[in-house]
Amino acid sequence: MTNDRGGAFSRLPPKPDHPGLEVEVLERWERDGTFDRLRELNRNGPTWSFIDGPVTANKVLGVHTAWGRTLKDVFQRYKALGGFNQRYQNGFDCQGLWIEVGVERELGLNSKREIESYGLAEFARKCRDKVVWSARELTRGCKRLGQWMDWGNDYFTFSDTNIEYIWRFLKLIHERGWLYTGNRSTEWCPRCGTSMSQHELSQGDVYRDKTDPSIYVRLPLRERAGESLVIWTTTPWTLPANVAAAVKPDAEYILREDGTWVARARYPHARAVKTVLGSELVGLTYQGPFDHLPPAARDHHRVIPWDEVSLEEGTGIVHIAPGAGTEDFELAKVHDLPVLVPVDEAGRFYDDYGWLHGLGTVESADQIVADLADRGRLEAAEEIVHRYPHCWRCQTPLIFRVVDDWFIAVDELRPRLLEANAAVTWTPDYMGKRMDDWLRNMGDWNISRRRYFGLPLPLYPCSCGHLNVIGSKRELEERAAGGLDQLEELHRPWIDAVTIRCEACGEEVHRIPEVGDVWLDAGIVPFSTLGWQNPAWIKGGYATGASKGLSNADLPDHAYWETWFPADWVSEMREQVRLWFYSQLFMSVALTGMAPFREVLGYEKMLDEDGH
Numbered sequence: 202m203t204n205d206r207g208g209a210f211s212r213l214p215p216k217p218d219h220p221g222l223e224v225e226v227l228e229r230w231e232r233d234g235t236f237d238r239l240r241e242l243n244r245n246g247p248t249w250s251f252i253d254g255p256v257t258a259n260k261v262l263g264v265h266t267a268w269g270r271t272l273k274d275v276f277q278r279y280k281a282l283g284g285f286n287q288r289y290q291n292g293f294d295c296q297g298l299w300i301e302v303g304v305e306r307e308l309g310l311n312s313k314r315e316i317e318s319y320g321l322a323e324f325a326r327k328c329r330d331k332v333v334w335s336a337r338e339l340t341r342g343c344k345r346l347g348q349w350m351d352w353g354n355d356y357f358t359f360s361d362t363n364i365e366y367i368w369r370f371l372k373l374i375h376e377r378g379w380l381y382t383g384n385r386s387t388e389w390c391p392r393c394g395t396s397m398s399q400h401e402l403s404q405g406d407v408y409r410d411k412t413d414p415s416i417y418v419r420l421p422l423r424e425r426a427g428e429s430l431v432i433w434t435t436t437p438w439t440l441p442a443n444v445a446a447a448v449k450p451d452a453e454y455i456l457r458e459d460g461t462w463v464a465r466a467r468y469p470h471a472r473a474v475k476t477v478l479g480s481e482l483v484g485l486t487y488q489g490p491f492d493h494l495p496p497a498a499r500d501h502h503r504v505i506p507w508d509e510v511s512l513e514e515g516t517g518i519v520h521i522a523p524g525a526g527t528e529d530f531e532l533a534k535v536h537d538l539p540v541l542v543p544v545d546e547a548g549r550f551y552d553d554y555g556w557l558h559g560l561g562t563v564e565s566a567d568q569i570v571a572d573l574a575d576r577g578r579l580e581a582a583e584e585i586v587h588r589y590p591h592c593w594r595c596q597t598p599l600i601f602r603v604v605d606d607w608f609i610a611v612d613e614l615r616p617r618l619l620e621a622n623a624a625v626t627w628t629p630d631y632m633g634k635r636m637d638d639w640l641r642n643m644g645d646w647n648i649s650r651r652r653y654f655g656l657p658l659p660l661y662p663c664s665c666g667h668l669n670v671i672g673s674k675r676e677l678e679e680r681a682a683g684g685l686d687q688l689e690e691l692h693r694p695w696i697d698a699v700t701i702r703c704e705a706c707g708e709e710v711h712r713i714p715e716v717g718d719v720w721l722d723a724g725i726v727p728f729s730t731l732g733w734q735n736p737a738w739i740k741g742g743y744a745t746g747a748s749k750g751l752s753n754a755d756l757p758d759h760a761y762w763e764t765w766f767p768a769d770w771v772s773e774m775r776e777q778v779r780l781w782f783y784s785q786l787f788m789s790v791a792l793t794g795m796a797p798f799r800e801v802l803g804y805e806k807m808l809d810e811d812g813h
């Protein structure tokens with residue numbers, strides 16, 4: 202028993218002050234150098250390698266990050282109790298759309314044109330400032346949380362070193378013949394002015410309910426006076442790019458009393474004047490919905506067969522606009538259809554679209570519908586609520602555009618990725634199966650983004666047909682034809698001013714303006730932070746370019762990489778299966794044939810009371 206005064210225990214307050222207690226513990230750790238002593242104690246112990254996924258440095262510490270950090274801390278502490286030697290390196294993700302969009306908002310810029318007139322150098326500086334501010338805030342929050350990390354020796358993905366490692370990876374990909382430029386129909390954010398990759402679309406929140414127009418349009422058949430096809434669309438802006446109408450060859454189509462053709466399955470109770478198979482309609486031509494606009498008038502619209510035509514929605518006759526839809530684009534290749542791209546990077550109609558010029562895809566809808574109605578082409582106009590993809594960064598509804606993007610072909614690597622993943626222990630189990638599923642089904646990796654503050658893709662295509670790919674800063678310096686003196690760091694606009702000599706013909710060539718997918722930045726981390734293939738240890742050698750002055754991180758040598766690669770354990774939230782876990786796995790299997798981690802713990806996202 203204790204008494205009130207002078208016993209073995211001092212009296213506790215009736216209401217414990219938890220925050221006060223935490224601060225007291227943190228102060229004691231600080232005063233006693235507890236963490237440093239622990240590291241010293243375990244210095245010669247067996248290694249346990251954990252690689253921290255970089256946290257995006259554009260915010261203060263949120264609940265979902267704190268939750269993940271707590272799990273990481275618990276695992277590291279547990280292993281420390283077992284005497285394991287650990288690295289404890291923290292990482293920050295510092296470039297790409299995440300950072301740019303936040304800075305744009307703060308500066309009140311709302312288009313790429315506005316960023317360009319603001320100035321790319323100043324914009325890059327503002328992006329860096331944002332990262333510096335956020336890294337400080339995140340560090341403060343994590344320390345307060347009690348997380349033990351090697352603060353001050355953090356890695357920043359916008360360092361020249363990280364960028365150079367990705368360059369090296371891309372050069373190797375090119376040497377293997379996997380890098381190509383593809384003319385593709387791709388999901389496109391008209392506000393950000395860039396395409397999206399498949400894995401960006403796989404993030405939570407991308408597909409959300411959206412109310413759209415649902416319109417039925419009559420297309421008069423040229424060969425059959427008084428008869429029209431009826432097509433259905435929820436994207437009126439794609440109608441001026443229509444070049445074909447697709448029918449299901451083995452489905453029944455009916456001519457209704459009002460002279461319109463539709464699929465029998467969609468209108469089972471309609472009175473049919475005539476019934477034919479879809480194949481009998483194939484080859485007929487029709488008047489396009491906007492033949493009076495110059496781009497459309499150049500084309501002859503015709504009916505094509507397509508087995509994939511859905512009899513579950515619409516009229517069973519599908520509007521085909523190859524410049525504004527993925528399947529449409531594929532059909533254009535099969536049937537040799539023209540590809541009309543009606544809108545520019547900002548989702549606005551090009552000048553040759555007459556009265557539509559300058560209108561956006563959303564604001565043009567009403568005028569397009571009204572115009573169709575005026576010309577007697579509108580069968581019906583309704584509204585529909587459906588699942589629709591939105592930009593994961595700015596929430597703008599995405600559109601499809603046909604553009605030239607840079608891709609990494611995945612087919613050759615696919616079996617090796619599957620094999621490598623089979624050796625990984627996933628907790629929970631099903632997340633490993635999700636990865637497997639993704640690896641089996643993923644398309645080629647779209648790596649280019651038409652943005653500003655991001656990884657500069659080191660691609661210098663020459664008019665002679667040769668593609669020059671630069672693999673390091675030293676190679677850039679050796680091959681430069683000009684602009685080196687102003688190269689502050691490997692970012693736009695400075696990197697754009699450096700030209701090189703084509704290795705095939707000696708001509709002076711420019712870099713492509715595109716930057717890279719952010720998942721390249723995070724995926725290279727198991728190589729760039731551990732010193733893969735680096736001949737000698739460089740003190741402070743990771744803190745280069747934009748990360749100069751922000752970190753004291755070393756660039757270790759290859760022996761260090763051998764010791765710490767692959768990671769024994771990594772842990773992030775579930776959606777990272779197709780993001781960081783994937784990009785790391787991809788880059789690692791390409792570079793070494795091995796998975797970069799032995800065990801993965803995936804967890805669900807935790808949100809605060811406001812849903813953030």
Ligand SMILES: [Zn+2]
Pocket residue numbers: 390391392393394592593594595596597
């Ligand atoms: Zn966007």
Ligand SMILES: [Zn+2]
Pocket residue numbers: 663664665666667703704705706707708
């Ligand atoms: Zn050349």
